[in-house]
Amino acid sequence: MLKIILKQLKVIGVLPVLFFLACNSATDPGKVATPAAKPGQGTYTAVQSVTLSCDTEGAAIYYTIDKTTPTSSSTLYASPISIAKTTTLKAIAIKSGMDDSDVMTAVYTIGPPGKVATPAASPDSGIYELAQNVTLSCDTEGAAIYYTIDGKTPTSSSTLYASPITIDQKITLKAIAIKSGMDDSDVMTAVYTIGKIIATPAASPDSGIYELAQNVTLSCDTEGAAIYYTIDGKTPTSSSTLYASPITIDQKITLKAIAVKSGMNNSDVMTAVYTIGPPGKVATPAASPDPGIYELAQEVTLSCDTEGAEIYYTIDGKTPTSSSSPYTDPINIDQRITIKAIAVKSGMTNSDVMTAKYTIGKIIDLHTKWPFMTGAAAPSEAFNTSNGQYALLKHFNVLVAENEMKPQSIMPASKPTTLPGTYNWTNADKLVDYAKANNTEVRGHVLVWHNQTTPWFFNGSGKDGRATKDELYERMESHIKTVFEKYKGDVLWWDVCNEVVGDDGAIRPASSSKYTAIMEDSGLTGIDRYEFVLKAFEWARQYANENEGTDVKLYLTDYSIETSGAKQNEFARLIDYLIANNAPIDGVGFQCHIQYSWPEVSQISSAIEKFAAKQRSDGKKLMTQVTELDMSLFAYDDKSKTLSDSVRNTRLTTQATRYRQLFDMFKQKYEAGKLDMVLVWGIDDGHSWLNNWQVDGLRTDYPLLFDRNYAPKDAYWELVK
Numbered sequence: 001m002l003k004i005i006l007k008q009l010k011v012i013g014v015l016p017v018l019f020f021l022a023c024n025s026a027t028d029p030g031k032v033a034t035p036a037a038k039p040g041q042g043t044y045t046a047v048q049s050v051t052l053s054c055d056t057e058g059a060a061i062y063y064t065i066d067k068t069t070p071t072s073s074s075t076l077y078a079s080p081i082s083i084a085k086t087t088t089l090k091a092i093a094i095k096s097g098m099d100d101s102d103v104m105t106a107v108y109t110i111g112p113p114g115k116v117a118t119p120a121a122s123p124d125s126g127i128y129e130l131a132q133n134v135t136l137s138c139d140t141e142g143a144a145i146y147y148t149i150d151g152k153t154p155t156s157s158s159t160l161y162a163s164p165i166t167i168d169q170k171i172t173l174k175a176i177a178i179k180s181g182m183d184d185s186d187v188m189t190a191v192y193t194i195g196k197i198i199a200t201p202a203a204s205p206d207s208g209i210y211e212l213a214q215n216v217t218l219s220c221d222t223e224g225a226a227i228y229y230t231i232d233g234k235t236p237t238s239s240s241t242l243y244a245s246p247i248t249i250d251q252k253i254t255l256k257a258i259a260v261k262s263g264m265n266n267s268d269v270m271t272a273v274y275t276i277g278p279p280g281k282v283a284t285p286a287a288s289p290d291p292g293i294y295e296l297a298q299e300v301t302l303s304c305d306t307e308g309a310e311i312y313y314t315i316d317g318k319t320p321t322s323s324s325s326p327y328t329d330p331i332n333i334d335q336r337i338t339i340k341a342i343a344v345k346s347g348m349t350n351s352d353v354m355t356a357k358y359t360i361g362k363i364i365d366l367h368t369k370w371p372f373m374t375g376a377a378a379p380s381e382a383f384n385t386s387n388g389q390y391a392l393l394k395h396f397n398v399l400v401a402e403n404e405m406k407p408q409s410i411m412p413a414s415k416p417t418t419l420p421g422t423y424n425w426t427n428a429d430k431l432v433d434y435a436k437a438n439n440t441e442v443r444g445h446v447l448v449w450h451n452q453t454t455p456w457f458f459n460g461s462g463k464d465g466r467a468t469k470d471e472l473y474e475r476m477e478s479h480i481k482t483v484f485e486k487y488k489g490d491v492l493w494w495d496v497c498n499e500v501v502g503d504d505g506a507i508r509p510a511s512s513s514k515y516t517a518i519m520e521d522s523g524l525t526g527i528d529r530y531e532f533v534l535k536a537f538e539w540a541r542q543y544a545n546e547n548e549g550t551d552v553k554l555y556l557t558d559y560s561i562e563t564s565g566a567k568q569n570e571f572a573r574l575i576d577y578l579i580a581n582n583a584p585i586d587g588v589g590f591q592c593h594i595q596y597s598w599p600e601v602s603q604i605s606s607a608i609e610k611f612a613a614k615q616r617s618d619g620k621k622l623m624t625q626v627t628e629l630d631m632s633l634f635a636y637d638d639k640s641k642t643l644s645d646s647v648r649n650t651r652l653t654t655q656a657t658r659y660r661q662l663f664d665m666f667k668q669k670y671e672a673g674k675l676d677m678v679l680v681w682g683i684d685d686g687h688s689w690l691n692n693w694q695v696d697g698l699r700t701d702y703p704l705l706f707d708r709n710y711a712p713k714d715a716y717w718e719l720v721k
Contacts, residue, residue: 032056032101035063035077035091041106043117043139048108049080054093054101063091069103083108116140116185119147119175125190127197127265131168134192136161138177138185147175153187167192170265198222198267201229201257207272209280213250216274218243220259220267229257235269249274282306282351285313285327285341291356293712298358299330304343304351313341317649319353333358336717359717366395366705369720370663372670375443375679377402377628380427382683383434388710389683395705399435400443400627400679402689404428407446407453411479415456419478425486432490443679444487444494445627446557447480448536450513451499458514462521466514469522476532477539484543489550493677495557495589495627496540497533501574505566527577534583541584557589557627561611562604575614575622585616587623593681593690595632596651601661605669612674624674626666628681630703631655631715632690641699652702656714659705663719684710 033055039048052061061077064070067088077091086109093101117139123132136145145161148154154176161175170193177185199221205214218227227243230236236258243257252275259267283305289298302311311327314320320342331339336359343351367374375398382389393399403409404427412421435442457475460467467475500515502508507529510517519529537554544552556578561571578585588611592604614622633643633651643651669675682688686708690701705716 031099032059032093032095034102035061035093035104037089037091037104037106041089041108043109045110045114047110048083050083050089050106050108051080052077052091052104056093056095056098056101059093059095059098059101061091061093063089065089083110085110114181115183116143116177116179118186119145119177119188121173121175121188121190125192127193129194129196131166131194132192133164133166134173134190135164136175136188140177140179140182140185143177143179143182143185145175145177147173149173168194170194193265195265197265198225198259198261200268201227201259201270203255203257203270203272207274209275211276213248213276214274215246215248216255216272217246218257218270222259222261222264222267225259225261225264225267227257227259229255231255238266249276251276281349282309282343282345284352285311285343285354287339287341287354287356291358293359293361293363295360295362297332297334297360300333300339300356300358301330302327302339302341302354306343306345306348306351309343309345309348309351311341311343313339315339317653322350334360336360336714359712361717361721363712364720366716366719367397370667370678372666372675373398373441373677375399375441375677376683377445377679377681378431378683379687380404380430383430389687392683392706392710393434393438393440396440396679398441398443398677398679399431400445401428401431402682403452404431405444405446405483407449407457407479409452410483411454411457413454415459419475420482423482423486432487436490442487442491443627443677444483444491446495446498447483447540448476448497448515448532449499450508450515458518462518466518466521469518472515472518472532473535476536480536480539481543484540484547484549488548489544489552491549492551493553493555493625494540494544496536496554496585498557499559500530500533500556501558501561501567501571503560503567505570507570527573530574530577533574534578534581537578537583537585553586553623554584555587555589555625555627556585557591559591559593559628561588562590562592562594562607563599564603564606568607568610572610572614575611579614579616582617585622586620587625588614589625589627591628591681592626593628593630593632595635596655596658597635601658601665604662605665608669608674612669623676624669625677625679626675627677627679629662629678630681630688630690631658632701632703634694634699634701636694639695641695641697643700648702652714655702656718659715660718680704684708685713 035052035054037050037052039050052063054061062070062072062074063077064074065087070090070092072094081089089106089108091104119136119138122135136147138145146154146156146158147161148158149171151172154174156178165173173190173192175188201218201220204217218229220227228236228238228240229243230240231253233254236256238260255272255274257270285302285304288301302313304311312320312322312324313327314324315337317338320340322344327341339356341354375396377400378389378393379402381387382393384390410423410425410428432442434440458467459465460471462468500508507516510520515532516529519532524531540554558571561568575588590607608624611622612624633648633655634640666675666678682704684706685702685704688701688703690703691698705713707713
């Protein structure tokens with residue numbers, strides 16, 4: 001079995017205590033004196049600064065803290081060693097022309113202040129032929145020890161230890177130490193077995209993989225012992241099958257056996273696993289430490305349970321073969337790397353490929369890396385501290401409610417007798433309250449939208465049961481007024497209207513927008529059908545200003561305006577209409593629901609330039625924001641629900657690169673004063689709306705910066721590197 005080595009230094013902040021050096025005198029004139037440590041080994045409640053010294057002048061001291069024996073290749077002692085956790089310190093002293101010193105060993109136990117040291121038993125747990133007098137002790141002066149011998153956890157009501165405990169049978173001794181003003185010690189457990197123990201049975205042939213059936217014989221070195229065995233995985237007892245003749249094994253079986261003899265303790269259980277069949281498949285390699293995110297470089301070791309198998313690996317993402325790098329020594333990982341490995345053995349089928357992904361680096365809050373506001377859409381459940389999304393909220397300095405501020409989520413479900421009726425702010429307040437408590441800004445979405453608005457809002461005395469324009473405007477104004485009276489200046493940006501332009505490059509048709517239908521019912525045509533948008537901006541500005549919101553910025557947002565075409569042109573025509581009518585619009589929001597391969601970054605850049613050049617009559621140019629960014633791993637017209645591992649991994653790499661390209665471009669626009677905010681639409685892949693889009697039922701998409709386990713993806717690491 002190939003062994004696994006993990007080297008990682010963790011520093012725990014506890015006040016250090018400085019001590020001084022001491023040293024043993026040499027007794028052999030030709031041998032270097034053994035080093036001495038100060039303070040000496042023991043139990044401490046705070047970090048210790050341990051100094052090493054040697055009485056042999058000019059000797060160099062080398063030491064280890066991983067329990068290995070030090071040599072001249074170990075760490076050279078130069079300054080006090082900080083011991084912050086339980087550590088075994090070993091040291092030797094070396095001087096040219098003299099024999100190396102003996103090895104000094106000092107064990108330091110660092111524990112929380114105020115806790116009594118765990119009792120110790122002497123002699124130790126074990127098997128003894130004769131009765132034992134067991135003494136208990138505790139390193140905490142003045143502590144009282146209480147114990148049990150019936151397996152129960154001891155308390156201060158248990159037997160008080162006063163003198164050695166005579167043990168003449170198999171017993172489990174448990175003890176705690178207690179001292180007033182300190183926390184009780186941990187429980188010490190010591191198991192004693194008194195009497196002769198029968199030798200453990202042996203099986204021949206040994207455990208292993210065999211092509212043909214095997215006749216397995218059992219034996220025991222204790223004369224006169226009877227052997228009992230099982231082949232169903234259960235622990236054998238004297239009620240199990242008595243061994244009398246070789247056991248024929250012709251399939252995969254776990255054989256367990258014990259030996260029993262009157263007047264003696266039963267043997268330990270022997271376990272032997274047999275696999276019978278044609279040459280098998282080599283076990284898949286394992287990596288240690290486990291794949292994951294580490295702040296410091298790691299030495300990764302690979303191992304395989306198939307004896308004699310050789311391991312081959314790659315770190316470039318390619319599938320390993322027997323022509324890849326052979327594994328001989330731990331692999332040093334100091335950056336983001338995916339190790340792939342197979343194990344190979346002559347006469348057996350190659351193992352499956354092991355894939356282990358390592359990320360070396362410190363997780364930092366995403367928003368600290370970019371000069372523009374960096375945010376995300378969050379559902380109400382994300383503000384529950386037990387929800388996996390909660391810990392990720394810190395990456396963003398601006399949040400928007402994914403659904404909880406949309407009209408349908410807050411306005412009355414039924415038409416109120418008198419406007420505005422009773423609003424439900426519960427879920428929206430969760431976001432605003434979190435933001436206030438965590439120095440985070442809030443973006444509002446949305447005041448006016450043809451979708452996710454309660455049906456009564458559009459019903460009335462007009463054509464085909466629809467509201468008249470006056471009825472609609474009364475409700476719109478009431479809703480906008482109510483929202484600003486509630487949140488005042490707590491929400492600094494608002495999507496006033498959303499998705500009013502149709503995909504065909506005209507106003508959204510009456511068949512899908514009641515706003516358009518009611519405008520047409522009133523006799524409006526052409527560009528004038530956008531009058532409701534103009535009114536929404538006028539009311540939003542009025543009621544923002546009346547409610548401590550003079551700094552609130554008002555935005556018009558839509559999808560598919562980040563690329564040139566009929567829809568972008570119609571959206572630009574709407575912006576011109578609003579500016580011509582002195583609408584108090586402050587900016588344009590690009591939703592940016594894009595794919596891993598579309599559109600080009602340059603297209604989005606051009607769209608930002610186009611709308612950032614729009615200028616109001618007061619000379620102020622419009623600001624732009626990216627308000628709903630995500631990047632699907634499926635093409636627009638792809639109806640499949642899953643991706644193969646190879647396709648997914650390739651596209652994730654592409655996605656990470658494109659996210660970085662986009663953010664670099666956004667930074668350029670920010671520095672040019674044309675963009676001031678970027679939000680991703682969701683916290684993690686598992687909660688993305690794209691898992692429910694374009695397909696019947698659920699699909700598995702990967703559009704965001706954190707995966708379904710709330711871990712950073714390659715895209716995140718690209719954005720913070």
